[in-house]
Amino acid sequence: MRRIVTFLAAMLLLGLGSGAQVPREREWVPLFNGKDLTGWKIDGKEKWFVDEGTIICESAAQKYGYLTTAKTYRDFDLRLKFKGEAAGNSGVFFHARIVRRERGH
Numbered sequence: 001m002r003r004i005v006t007f008l009a010a011m012l013l014l015g016l017g018s019g020a021q022v023p024r025e026r027e028w029v030p031l032f033n034g035k036d037l038t039g040w041k042i043d044g045k046e047k048w049f050v051d052e053g054t055i056i057c058e059s060a061a062q063k064y065g066y067l068t069t070a071k072t073y074r075d076f077d078l079r080l081k082f083k084g085e086a087a088g089n090s091g092v093f094f095h096a097r098i099v100r101r102e103r104g105h
Contacts, residue, residue, distance in 0.1 A: 031069055041068050043098050059088065066098060 031039065034053040042048050046065025047058040057065065084090045 029073075037067070039070050041070050042066075043068060059086065066093075068098065 032055065033039075034050075036050055037048060037055070040048075042065065044065030045060045045063035047060065048065065048067050049056055049058075055067065057067070059065075078092075078094065080092065082092055
C-alpha cells in the first residue's frame with residue numbers, strides 16, 4: 001500500500017510539473033529606433049528631431065511641446081538618459097495624458 005501511495009504521489013507531482021506552463025517572456029518593444037520619431041507623436045509647438053541617435057527638443061519661446069508614444073504601454077521598464085541644458089520646466093512623464101483645452105496652451 002505504501003508503494004502505491006508513493007507511486008501516486010510521484011505521478012501527481014510529475015503531472016503537475018509537466019502541466020504547469022511557464023509564461024513566455026514577452027519580447028522587448030524598443031520605443032526608439034535611433035533614427036527617427038517613428039512610433040511617437042509631437043504635441044505642441046516645440047521642435048523634436050533625432051540627431052546621431054539622440055532625441056532632441058528645441059524649445060520655442062513661451063510655447064510648450066510634448067513627445068509621447070503613439071501607443072499606450074502598461075507593463076514596462078524605462079531606461080533613458082535625460083539632459084536639460086537650459087532653465088525650464090522639463091522632465092520625463094509616464095502614465096500621463098495630454099488634456100486639450102480651448103484656451104491656454
